[in-house]
Amino acid sequence: MxxxxxxxxxxxxxxxxxxxxxxxxxxxxxxxxxxxxxxxxxxxxxxxxxxxxxxxxxxxxxxxxxxxxxxxxxxxxxxxxxxxxxxxxxxxxDISKTPKVAVLKFKKSQKLAWFSAAKPDLATEFNSFEINILNDKHTKRESIIDLKNKDNVERTINFLTTHFDLKNEIFSPDFR
Incomplete structure (x- = not known):
């Protein structure tokens, strides 16, 4: 295992x-x-x-x-x-129909519940790295995990590409 x-x-x-x-x-x-x-x-x-x-x-x-x-x-x-x-x-x-993997970076924020009376819009911002599995044309994607640490993204991609027949690509959908 x-x-x-x-x-x-x-x-x-x-x-x-x-x-x-x-x-x-x-x-x-x-x-x-x-x-x-x-x-x-x-x-x-x-x-x-x-x-x-x-x-x-x-x-x-x-x-x-x-x-x-x-x-x-x-x-x-x-x-x-x-x-x-x-x-x-x-x-x-299920990765049988999704031979590709890609990382998408998002800017996210999370509201803090305890501070709502003093500052109702208090939130923390962070980068989120969403790892997706894709079909050949990148037209269908499924998020498999969201990570916050860039180092963990590289470790995850390395794990997925070495242990499975997944290929790391830049997300670029082809709708033709």
Whole structure:
């Protein structure tokens, strides 16, 4: 199994939002059960609930810190989500009708949710590199991953062209 692990799945802003807003009920439940446990008022159902809440919150933390990448399994290309180099999720990408790969660069921005009252239009701008698989005439394209780091783009293109029959080209559609 050949794999390349590239970038974080979520931005820092998204991680904090995810862990605070979705994780808050779990944290409140865990703290409440621990407080009851220190007073010796907790029975086996309480401990079972505590273990379940801790497990779910641990899964939320692991999802928040996932990294994205690609995997080659049995000559098939998969986009994977990794946590400490261990694959959690994978999705097959069909490259049988798309022999070309190209990189498109975009300027993007992301609004910051916590600052909306003081500055409603506060956003961070960044460059996004969209890696696409293309048909022969470049008339059909499918985005397979968005990256922020230029070095990761070069590593990804190298991985895709060496492990698969993909050719790196400059995007230039031919509609004739």
């Amino acid at each position: 050949d794999k390349i692990i590239l970038e974080d799945r979520f931005t820092t802003h998204q991680k904090i939002t995810f862990l605070l807003y979705i994780g808050a009920p779990f944290i409140i439940g865990i703290v409440a059960l621990l407080k009851m446990g220190f007073n010796s008022n907790l029975n086996y159902k309480g401990y079972l609930t505590l273990i379940i809440l801790l497990t779910i919150y641990s899964l939320l933390i692991s999802i928040a810190f996932l990294k994205r990448g690609f995997v080659k399994l049995n000559s098939n290309l998969y986009r994977g989500s990794f946590f400490y180099k261990k694959m959690f999720f994978k999705k097959r990408i």
